[in-house]
């Protein structure tokens with residue numbers, strides 16, 4: 001091993017920013033979800049005093065965790081501001097869970113959705129991350145969204161704006177970009193991408209991802225790209241659609257696959273497909 005390499009690494013370590021305690025932040029977010037939803041709790045809280053003490057503990061834990069993050073305001077003020085939003089966050093998440101129950105014939109009820117659905121978990125962590133993003137907390141929102149991503153395969157940038165009653169069914173392989181705007185009562189399935197039409201560094205801080213208006217359904221594998229792409233309200237986007245332009249309200253957009261089905265009972269017949 002060369003001395004140069006040792007010195008390079010030493011210098012990199014000396015210059016490094018204070019690392020974020022990622023597991024502690026993720027644990028804190030899990031605790032917030034357990035407070036808001038006893039359905040997810042190891043041990044439900046049985047008295048008002050216990051609830052109040054848990055809220056107070058989560059506030060001070062957040063303030064301590066944020067003390068290593070470079071933020072303009074005092075960590076305690078940000079923590080207090082976040083905790084004030086808990087009633088609204090719970091209300092929004094209950095609407096999301098109810099939307100999943102209402103949409104999914106396989107869902108048995110709120111308890112199952114809140115405790116087990118990856119789509120619910122992904123939107124829950126997104127709403128926490130988005131609240132911190134709006135409070136201008138750097139790095140932590142992305143840390144939480146990547147935590148949800150690793151657990152669910154649902155990659156929602158903390159900056160994405162998502163309206164009430166959002167339903168993700170079969171939450172896996174989903175990408176929702178930073179400047180996406182989603183209205184109320186939108187339903188998406190596995191493999192949906194709401195992405196940028198082109199990826200270039202100079203486009204940072206511009207609207208690169210689509211706008212999905214109220215009551216839109218986007219089926220599995222659909223890809224919708226572009227910052228000026230607007231999917232009008234009450235539209236249905238079919239599975240595997242590739243869409244880079246706006247569609248008006250009440251549109252039905254389908255991908256027509258060209259699939260051929262042939263039959264033969266002769267096992268020695270030529271194989272008709274190629275890879």
Ligand SMILES: CC(=O)OC[C@H](N)C(=O)O
Pocket residue numbers: 175176177178194195196197198199200208
């Ligand atoms: C979701 C997506 O298209 O991302 C591309 C790139 N990271 C951007 O934010 O523009």
